[in-house]
Amino acid sequence: MLSCADFLAEFGDYLEDLADPELRTRLEEHLRECKTCQVIVDSTRKTIRIVTDSDSFSVPAYNVELIVRDVMARIRDKKR
Amino acid sequence: MSESHAIRNEPFGQCPGLVEAYGFVPNLFRAQSELPRVIEAEERLIDAVVVQGNALSRRQKESLLQTVASVGENHYCQALYRQAIPVEADSALLKFVLKLAKHTPWFCANDVEALRRNGFDDATILEAVVTTAVGQLLCTLADGLRPVPDPGLASLVSSELPELPESFDWVESPGPYLQSQPRPADDFRPYALLREQVGFVPNLFRVQALWPEVVEAEVQAFEQILVPEDLLSRVQKEKILLVISAANLNTYCVAVHSQILNAMGVPSEDSDQIVEDHRRAAISLSDMALLDEVRKLARRPARSGAGFETELLRTHGFSEAQIVEAVAMAALTNLLNTLQAGLGAVPDFPPRRVFSPKDLYRFSRQARPTSDAASPDDPDAEVVARVQNGDIEAFEELVRRHTRRVMATLAGLVGNMDDARDATQDVFLKAFEHIDRFQRRSKFSTWLISIAINTGTELLRQRKPSEPLEDVKDEEGFRPRQIQSWADNPEELVAAAQRSGLVREGVLRLPEKYRVAVLLRDISQFSTEEAAVALGLSVPALKARLLRGRLMLRESLAPYFIRTEKRSPDAQLC
Numbered sequence: 001m002l003s004c005a006d007f008l009a010e011f012g013d014y015l016e017d018l019a020d021p022e023l024r025t026r027l028e029e030h031l032r033e034c035k036t037c038q039v040i041v042d043s044t045r046k047t048i049r050i051v052t053d054s055d056s057f058s059v060p061a062y063n064v065e066l067i068v069r070d071v072m073a074r075i076r077d078k079k080r
Numbered sequence: 081m082s083e084s085h086a087i088r089n090e091p092f093g094q095c096p097g098l099v100e101a102y103g104f105v106p107n108l109f110r111a112q113s114e115l116p117r118v119i120e121a122e123e124r125l126i127d128a129v130v131v132q133g134n135a136l137s138r139r140q141k142e143s144l145l146q147t148v149a150s151v152g153e154n155h156y157c158q159a160l161y162r163q164a165i166p167v168e169a170d171s172a173l174l175k176f177v178l179k180l181a182k183h184t185p186w187f188c189a190n191d192v193e194a195l196r197r198n199g200f201d202d203a204t205i206l207e208a209v210v211t212t213a214v215g216q217l218l219c220t221l222a223d224g225l226r227p228v229p230d231p232g233l234a235s236l237v238s239s240e241l242p243e244l245p246e247s248f249d250w251v252e253s254p255g256p257y258l259q260s261q262p263r264p265a266d267d268f269r270p271y272a273l274l275r276e277q278v279g280f281v282p283n284l285f286r287v288q289a290l291w292p293e294v295v296e297a298e299v300q301a302f303e304q305i306l307v308p309e310d311l312l313s314r315v316q317k318e319k320i321l322l323v324i325s326a327a328n329l330n331t332y333c334v335a336v337h338s339q340i341l342n343a344m345g346v347p348s349e350d351s352d353q354i355v356e357d358h359r360r361a362a363i364s365l366s367d368m369a370l371l372d373e374v375r376k377l378a379r380r381p382a383r384s385g386a387g388f389e390t391e392l393l394r395t396h397g398f399s400e401a402q403i404v405e406a407v408a409m410a411a412l413t414n415l416l417n418t419l420q421a422g423l424g425a426v427p428d429f430p431p432r433r434v435f436s437p438k439d440l441y442r443f444s445r446q447a448r449p450t451s452d453a454a455s456p457d458d459p460d461a462e463v464v465a466r467v468q469n470g471d472i473e474a475f476e477e478l479v480r481r482h483t484r485r486v487m488a489t490l491a492g493l494v495g496n497m498d499d500a501r502d503a504t505q506d507v508f509l510k511a512f513e514h515i516d517r518f519q520r521r522s523k524f525s526t527w528l529i530s531i532a533i534n535t536g537t538e539l540l541r542q543r544k545p546s547e548p549l550e551d552v553k554d555e556e557g558f559r560p561r562q563i564q565s566w567a568d569n570p571e572e573l574v575a576a577a578q579r580s581g582l583v584r585e586g587v588l589r590l591p592e593k594y595r596v597a598v599l600l601r602d603i604s605q606f607s608t609e610e611a612a613v614a615l616g617l618s619v620p621a622l623k624a625r626l627l628r629g630r631l632m633l634r635e636s637l638a639p640y641f642i643r644t645e646k647r648s649p650d651a652q653l654c
Contacts, residue, residue: 008560012627036563040634043566046641047634050571051602056584057488064483067501071508072476079472 002030007037015044097123101131106160107227108218114401115311118408121297121304122217125415128297129214135207144177144208148215151181152379156222157215159229172198173208180212184379184421185329185435189253192424202260203290209422210294217415220377224388224407255424256287264289270299277307278340283425284332284416298415305412311402315344316367317409319354323371324413326355326433327378332420333413335431348432350618355433359521364616365530366396368521370406377410379417395514397534460524467515475515479508482525485604486532492599493536495588503539507532522613529606530614533596540592560631562638570641586636594629601626 002010007030013019014027031037098105109119130141142161149157176195180187195205264271270292271281288295306317318341325333338351353361358371369392376388393403419425458464460481466474486507491500510531511518518527567573574582587595587603600611601622612622 005559008631012623015627015630039563039565040560040631043562043638043641044630044634046566046570047630047637048602050579050637050641051583051587051598051630051633052605053571054576054580054583056580056587057491057599057603059484059487059491063487063497063501064480067483067487067504067508068476068479071479071505071512072473074505074509075472075475075512 001033002026004030004034004037007031007034008040011037011041015041015048095119095123097127097131101126102160104230106230108156108160108221108225111225111227112221112404112408115404115408117304117308118405121301122221122408124300125214125217125294125297128293129207129210132293133207133210133291135201135203136211140173141207141211144173144211145215145218147174147177148181148212149219151178152216152219152223154219154222156227156229157219160218173200176205177208177212180209180418180422181216181379184418187421189255189257189424192257192422202258206258206288206290206423209419210288210291212422213415213418216379216418217411220379220411220414221407224374224377224410225404253424255426256283257422257424258287258290260290261287262289264292264295268292268295270296273299273303277303279343280428282336283428284336284420284423287423287425288419298419301412301415305405305408311399311405312409315341315346316370317405318344318346319351319358319363319367319371320374320406320409321413321416322351322354323358323375324378324410325417326435327375328380328414328417329435330417330420331431331433331435332425332427333417334433334435335427335429338432339429347618352432362612362618365522365527365613366398366534367616369393369396370398374406374410377407377414379414392514392517395510395517395531397531397538458520458523458525461520464515464518464520464524467512468518475508475512478511478524478528482528483508485525486528489529489532489599489604490536492584492587492603493533493592493596494539499539500536503532503535507535510535523610526606526610526614529600529604529610533600533614537592560635562635562642564638564642566638566641567643573644574640582637582640583633586633589636590629590632594625594632597622597625598629598633602630 007027010023011019011027014024019027031041095105095109098109109122112119112122130138130145133141136144142163146158146161149161172195176191179191192205195208200208270285274281274285285295285299288298306321307314312320318337321337322334322341325337334355338348338355341351342348350361354363354371358375359368361368363371373388373393388407390403393406394400398406460478463474463477467478483504487497487500487504490503490507491497494500494503507528511528518524571579587598590598596615597611600606600614601608606614608619608622608626611626612619615622617625
């Protein structure tokens with residue numbers, strides 16, 4: 001059976017349901033026996049959800065418009 | 081070739097070896113003033129071969145260098161050796177050098193034998209081959225750096241070259257071609273250095289043992305151009321060597337340097353793909369541009385160097401010094417390829433790719449694809465085409481579509497919105513300026529984000545190195561330490577605004593290589609494949625960095641999201 005270190009090296013695709021069937025079987029075999037890796041899988045999935053859903057680096061609409069305006073002004077200036 | 085693309089010349093120090101060889105320091109070397117170690121290596125080579133070597137006269141060697149320059153239609157080098165007295169047009173030596181320089185893939189043992197029949201011994205043949213190789217090195221440097229002509233040498237000379245047959249038979253001739261193969265002492269320093277750097281002494285250097293001084297100079301060039309990692313990485317330089325050697329159809333150098341890349345962790349499949357067609361390899365867009373450009377400096381087809389664009393490389397974030405180093409690396413490769421072709425060194429490893437006559441036209445520019453059939457459908461394709469056709473205003477749509485993603489990625493990379501805003505503008509201006517060169521080998525958004533990553537990384541380089549994530553080792557030994565269960569709905573434990581702050585803080589504390597992977601995949605929502613292309617990584621490498629980054633982030637977020645009603649104190653990794 002896989003060790004925790006092997007599991008942690010291989011479970012990236014499993015997190016996104018992309019592991020091939022053979023790897024998936026081996027990972028799940030380990031997971032059934034290992035409470036610690038169950039916790040790590042669960043909390044990593046939640047981490048991804050929190051990071052993906054966060055607006056940590058979101059750009060306000062007015063910023064977008066300012067950048068569009070400034071970039072296009074500089075391009076038009078250059079082309080004159 | 082336009083001078084406007086030339087790399088600027090810089091103030092220059094003393095170079096006694098160059099003064100001895102030329103009577104002054106030619107602009108060809110002044111144009112490399114950002115890289116003294118490279119100039120020193122080139123100076124040592126020229127001194128060992130042209131000034132010190134004595135099997136051929138110095139005058140003869142200068143004539144041969146003039147011949148090589150004429151073959152390459154290299155006006156700068158022709159002018160540099162304009163004072164050389166031409167070798168007799170029908171001489172065996174001239175025909176030997178001409179074939180080696182102009183028809184390298186067809187060069188074979190019969191050509192060496194022909195020279196031997198004309199009374200040339202191994203020492204002289206070796207000197208003729210090395211001189212030709214140095215000529216190719218100088219022409220490559222001049223093609224890439226485009227130095228301004230040296231004062232007083234601007235006028236060109238035309239030299240009569242003997243006519244060689246239009247076509248040759250491709251002769252498979254086992255090497256090595258020289259009969260004298262002395263064995264240097266075990267402590268011969270260049271061999272020790274090669275063993276240290278690549279683990280063995282390549283046959284290419286063993287077949288030159290007759291002339292230890294030149295082996296020393298070549299290994300010094302190897303040490304001072306290929307090995308340092310302060311500008312381009314060693315892997316980038318090995319890839320340059322591979323691409324040019326493939327274009328030159330040099331089975332030996334491709335075999336040896338594929339093996340070296342493999343030992344450095346680059347899978348065989350990746351190096352094989354670079355040999356076959358680097359444009360389909362899993363490399364970043366900036367590395368693709370680098371290989372696209374340096375490939376123009378290969379000595380095949382005969383007229384090389386045309387169109388080498390330093391400006392394009394600048395757009396992809398390469399510094400002046402890196403561009404000079406790339407040109408020097410191309411020059412070193414052409415030197416090594418010519419040496420191998422002339423001396424018939426046999427591969428140190430069984431070659432996975434043996435070039436044959438059917439490859440002669442495979443690498444021609446016309447045959448190269450202009451678009452990548454594997455490119456996914458690009459939602460921006462139509463607007464990009466309008467901009468490329470001169471509709472400037474259409475670019476506004478592209479800016480509007482992509483500003484959020486570019487700026488969010490830059491904010492996560494550089495750490496503050498003000499810098500991210502300025503950098504975002506720079507990214508779009510660079511993209512507009514070079515949109516003609518976007519050839520749809522990837523999605524426009526991937527191309528754009530690779531410009532953003534280069535711009536952001538450059539900004540970071542100008543600052544102090546960012547702080548790594550505290551208490552988390554950026555090493556192979558990294559293991560999760562927070563192993564308590566998280567709440568079923570962790571979002572309910574922390575308000576949205578605070579969550580955003582925690583994520584921002586966690587992302588910014590990640591080491592840069594993990595941070596960009598997380599930013600592209602989880603913040604900017606690029607696919608794994610797109611993120612890999614933008615970062616110049618293979619998909620497995622991107623996945624490994626992404627997983628590490630996510631696990632590190634999980635460590636920093638865990639204290640805020642663990643289940644409060646029960647703990648799991650016994651949990652530990654096996």
